[in-house]
Amino acid sequence: MSEIDPATLARQLAGKLAATARDRDRQGGTPRAERNLVRDSGLLTIGIPTALGGGGASWPQLMQVVQILAAADSSMAQVYGFQHVLLATCQLFGTPAQSRRLLEGTVANRWFWGNTLNPLDRRLALVTTKTSRVLRGDKSYSTGSLDSDMLIVSALEDGTGKLIVAALPTARPGIELFDDWDNMGQRQTDSGSSRFTDVVVHDDEILGPPGPLGSPFASLRPCIPQLVFTHVFLGIADGALAEAKAYVRTRTRPWLGTKLESNTQDPYVLSHFGDMVSQLTGAQAAADRAAAELDVAWRRGDAITPDERGKLAISVAAAKVLASRAVLDITAQIFEVTGAGGTGGAWGFDRYWRNARTLTLHDRLDYKLSDLGQWFLNDQWPTPSFYS
Secondary structure, rough: OOOHHHHHHHHHHHHHHHHHHHHHHHOOOOOOHHHHHHHHHHOOOOOOOOOOOOOOOOHHHHHHHHHHHHHHHHHHHHHHHHHHHHHHHHHOOOOHHHHHHHHHHHHOOOOEEEEEOOOOOOOOOOEEEEOOOEEEEEEEOOOOOOOOOEEEEEEEEEOOOOEEEOOOOOOOOOOEEEOOOOOOOOOOOOOOOEEEEEEOOHHHEEEEOOOOOOOOHHHHHOHHHHHHHHHHHHHHHHHHHHHHHHHHHHHHHOOOOOOOOOOOHOHHHHHHHHHHHHHHHHHHHHHHHHHHHHHHHHHHHHHHHHHHHHHHHHHHHHHHHHHHHHHHHHHHHHHHHHHHHHHHOOOOHHHHHHHHHHHOOOHHHHHHHHHHHHHHOOOOOOOOOOOO
């Protein structure tokens, strides 16, 4: 890894992404050129331990990178964040030999990972034939799979119903990835569908033991994507506020009859900005604390206890709730300060709300609130699942 710190590298990359982000948001499709910018940035493998050739970045550093990128381009920030979620999956679910092989391969080949791990979609089966085990079926929400080099795949074992997670080359015969993601936001995450037609799976490609959520340490896995989402939300809010600030300073005029020299002195404009900044400050503090706690838990490894895991899950849930609410309010409230002119298509301010609204629906916030209530009222930790 470069000797330049990850945040500096992220700001350099964010500047390049921001130059085209507004237009690419309208176009959708696969951001191949932008993914190559990530590959060339020095950021692709910063979370891999230095002993395996990576950068050895901490989880707070990785989350900071995600947030910086999200302020410029939240689609690329999500795909980048899941690069590290999927590398963590190899380490948490796989054996030490599997983890080493996959992480060293990522460093050597600059693999970009795609996600077809979607436990709610139960249509994909691992079937035993006379000669091999194969994957048959479909998956939805295959984020980042197009233009990836490796995939993390979840399926149900035929006959037992057991959930398995495997690491496969994207180019494996029988894998089809479809460019059918057409949602209103996060339009360049390639979160479309995929199909597996008799895709051969070798024994050493199935991760485990411990396998999916197979130990307290392995059950850290759900906390990581939840924190990635949290920092994407914070980055979207950062980007929206920065653009609103620049627009109000340079494009808006004082309201008729106020006798103010500048709209930046309007008490209602100031109040709106104060409200947005206070929401973002609180959510940021909770997210920073959760990221620091994740780093401590990660370093505990197999020594982590269920109670330590539960405490982390509560911190992550609280941070996600605060960040979700903040980004949805901020990306709507910016129009109160930019005014009617800010709705012009040339500015593209609507993309912040569309991206936030799309991604905050990934998993229902009601269940995060229920987890927090159960913990506070009944002293119960969240039950580990792929969403808590």
